Amino acid sequence: MSEPLQKVDSAVQGLSTSPKDTKDAKAGHRRQSSSANGVMNINDLEAQGIELQVAKETQKTGWKINTSPTTIDDKDILKKFLTNPPVKKIDLHFPLGLEVTARNLKGVTIKDAFDAIYKQYKKRADDELDLPYLAGFEWDKEESWTRLVVHLQRDAGAPVSKKKKKGEE
Numbered sequence: 001m002s003e004p005l006q007k008v009d010s011a012v013q014g015l016s017t018s019p020k021d022t023k024d025a026k027a028g029h030r031r032q033s034s035s036a037n038g039v040m041n042i043n044d045l046e047a048q049g050i051e052l053q054v055a056k057e058t059q060k061t062g063w064k065i066n067t068s069p070t071t072i073d074d075k076d077i078l079k080k081f082l083t084n085p086p087v088k089k090i091d092l093h094f095p096l097g098l099e100v101t102a103r104n105l106k107g108v109t110i111k112d113a114f115d116a117i118y119k120q121y122k123k124r125a126d127d128e129l130d131l132p133y134l135a136g137f138e139w140d141k142e143e144s145w146t147r148l149v150v151h152l153q154r155d156a157g158a159p160v161s162k163k164k165k166k167g168e169e
Contacts, residue, residue, distance in 0.1 A: 036105070038107075045087065046145040051139075053139075058110055065152070069118055083148075089101055098120065131153055133155060135152055137151070
């Protein structure tokens with residue numbers, strides 16, 4: 001076992017100790033570029049009295065809360081911001097008391113909100129859910145400025161029906 005190694009690992013070849021030294025010098029510095037311009041903190045919006053507007057696209061998804069958000073037919077709406085102005089995080093409150101938080105430093109998107117909801121419901125069977133489909137979100141500033149109320153419904157509604165009627169081609 002005293003033979004020198006014949007192969008050289010490219011991951012360690014040519015590394016010096018200088019990256020370690022520069023890391024120690026910046027230990028107290030925190031990166032600011034991770035949050036995007038125009039994205040607000042929800043508490044700052046409340047302090048300034050700026051009202052939120054919820055994206056209307058969330059009301060017509062027909063998304064089942066115990067299925068992955070990627071199953072939605074219209075994938076483009078997942079990239080849109082959940083609120084206007086965009087926020088870094090927002091609490092999603094369910095009528096029965098459950099509350100989940102959607103976070104994204106570049107602005108909470110509809111997908112971020114759906115992912116947070118899905119994480120809570122993915123292990124539930126269909127028969128455990130009385131209201132399995134998302135109807136939409138509502139912002140009620142009288143109740144709480146910093147959270148959205150999640151509305152659920154019994155059936156998917158019109159947008160999910162992809163079946164063609166007889167006679168249609």
